[in-house]
Amino acid sequence: MTEPRRRGEPVRIVDVAALAGVSPSTVSKALNNNGMLRDSTRERVREAAEKLGFVPHAGARSLHTGRTYTVGLLSTDNAGRFSLPVVLGAENALLAGQISALLATARHDPVREQHHIRSLVSRRVDGIIVTGRTTEPREPVAAPGPVVYAFAPSTDPQDASVVPDDADGMHQVVEHLRSLGHRRLAFVGGRGDHRASHVRHEAAAAAAEARAMTLAGEPRFGEWSERWGRHAVDMLVGDGLLGPDAADPVDGIVFASDQLARGGADRLRERGLRVPEDVAVTGYDDWQVMSLASRPPLTTVDMRLETLGQRAAELLLAALAGEPFHGTELIRPRLVARDSTLGTS
């Protein structure tokens, strides 16, 4: 296979025909398994194609169907933290359908995004999958052909969007804490202007109430950082909800992300509070560089982002097959239980 690379030119059907001593049309019949040919001829052509490393032109398929079998993957996330697994999941599903993914990363730049969309349209992509870096709803993309929104939903409810079911994730967290005997929780969110902070808080509050558990004090919102997680723990102590002087301390802290939970766990340890013996801690995301590195490792929620991306690709393929989906599909996350709630048994 090295030779054609050095030649710097793709092997052509005529090369195969010459080596096999047949006509190009015979090569085509042999490789496409049609026409009337002797098995020996078919075999000879296959061997010649194999020997030369001949790869049929994907364009041929397009000529029959009028499709390009390419899909645009438009991402606004330059960190890749959330959109990369979504992109990988989508690419995986597209690959199975023999569809190639054209990558387009806009990095929060609307001008760049427009440029990308024009470029994708000019390439006549069969459709576009749009991913975002947060779950904030975003403006629809104007393009011919179907568009599916993954992780960050479209503001147009008629569009096809696939998002993680944060409410369900938080219910799983609270139910897990309840099953371990915890009754009095505190909630620490990330940025106050982010949907994820509020959806997760409201779900935690509803789940706690439904189980006759208490969500003590006000929810705390700050930033998505370990530092804020540490600071929030200091505030909980200051408010008399944690520590030796606390009259009625909480027995669990629900953090809205793994970064927050890791910072919180560090500060609790520094204050001589044991996790989970004195207070249980939960995170969100199962970002393993955080959740596994945390001491102790974090009980958290895996949003199953690859599955989410895969599902977005499946909805796009369905739309291309004439069965478009309208609305928002929720992907059920998975609770991952670790020592920050279970303790080291």
Added chain:
Amino acid sequence: MTEPRRRGEPVRIVDVAALAGVSPSTVSKALNNNGMLRDSTRERVREAAEKLGFVPHAGARSLHTGRTYTVGLLSTDNAGRFSLPVVLGAENALLAGQISALLATARHDPVREQHHIRSLVSRRVDGIIVTGRTTEPREPVAAPGPVVYAFAPSTDPQDASVVPDDADGMHQVVEHLRSLGHRRLAFVGGRGDHRASHVRHEAAAAAAEARAMTLAGEPRFGEWSERWGRHAVDMLVGDGLLGPDAADPVDGIVFASDQLARGGADRLRERGLRVPEDVAVTGYDDWQVMSLASRPPLTTVDMRLETLGQRAAELLLAALAGEPFHGTELIRPRLVARDSTLGTS
């Protein structure tokens, strides 16, 4: 622009012609700025194209040149930690050349990689950029057209590879420590079977020797984790190179990654050793979720991976223009000085 998306069909040149009341060939002339046309006609066509959101077919360009103006981005990294910035940098440079990037992630699966390469070849990509998750040299990719290797070089020295200059990075680290008055260092590497661990150790040793500084004790290799960074600090104390009982303690620890350095800084603090007053700490990568979250923030080395990816794309574009590069190009990294060596002034 929303209407065509709803229609689910791209706007055609005949639609523009109809709206402008001219022939399709006139539309083509007007939008391509050729042929003899009245300015008023040209203007009318442009308005019609704008109104309908008409996007010319990129394929037209291919017909003239025989190129597809697509490049394959083959990545073996499913974590994306290192290859994502490389991919973004490459995509950025390709975008400037109006070239689209076909994403192909192989995830350490040779069969999947072969499948991807066949798919890229069948799409007649103009060339391929191959990225890896480590700097370990990799087998060349067999494909027609130019291939450039980014981050993970090809084992074939005749191929075009672009890699970070780790040796230069370590020299910058050691020179930085020298300039701050440090003289006696310890080195902590990651996986012992990884090239990055040894290249960085050898460079640190050479740089120290050249400056009449000491690299005390044996280099320690383990894994690329915070846990190993913490454990290595305990070993340094056990070996009498750190801590109150150390006869001749080191005044700096050079870690081969930010994860190692962060774990080390945590353990030093837990042992009551001040960073950098008692011992300075340096990392590598400037992986900000580590380097900035570390207490104190880490002095580290930015490998400039986006620049590396951009450079790989430039080399590919040069090869497509008939000027192929053979050999390995080194990208000079950048030292980022923070409190783990400077202290809080």
